[in-house]
Amino acid sequence: MRRTPLLLLATLLGLAAAPFPQAPASASCAAPYLEITEPLVLERGADVVIEGRAFTEGCRDSMSCSAGFGCDDCEYDDPPPAPLEDVELRLVQGDRSWTLGITDAETAETDHQGWVTWSFDVPLAAEPGPARLVADHVQPVRIRVR
Numbered sequence: 001m002r003r004t005p006l007l008l009l010a011t012l013l014g015l016a017a018a019p020f021p022q023a024p025a026s027a028s029c030a031a032p033y034l035e036i037t038e039p040l041v042l043e044r045g046a047d048v049v050i051e052g053r054a055f056t057e058g059c060r061d062s063m064s065c066s067a068g069f070g071c072d073d074c075e076y077d078d079p080p081p082a083p084l085e086d087v088e089l090r091l092v093q094g095d096r097s098w099t100l101g102i103t104d105a106e107t108a109e110t111d112h113q114g115w116v117t118w119s120f121d122v123p124l125a126a127e128p129g130p131a132r133l134v135a136d137h138v139q140p141v142r143i144r145v146r
Contacts, residue, residue, distance in 0.1 A: 033053055048121075086104065116135075
């Protein structure tokens, strides 16, 4: 028998028996974010309301299920998410920063757990031009001050 077919057969059997690499796991819970749907322009001195979502610590994204004949029973392995406290929102412009508000996220007693709302006056000292809204645990959002 020739050596080439045996080598090919051994290689194919080895590949079939080798474990396949697993894709990295991904969580199904959303990270906190600011609820802004369009480019935002803030007028100096204007009263503004900014909302945020998913400001919780923890995530119930893993479940254990036991399957039995005719029924399934699933339970969360993770503790319930806890709303974050003292979430700060800042306006950042160059090397200057203004605290716009500090608030606690809503608790589990509401349908809006993890939602935050800041109501503030845009600082008059802010210069017209580009700026960022920065909240704890969130990617900064680019805005303009007018």
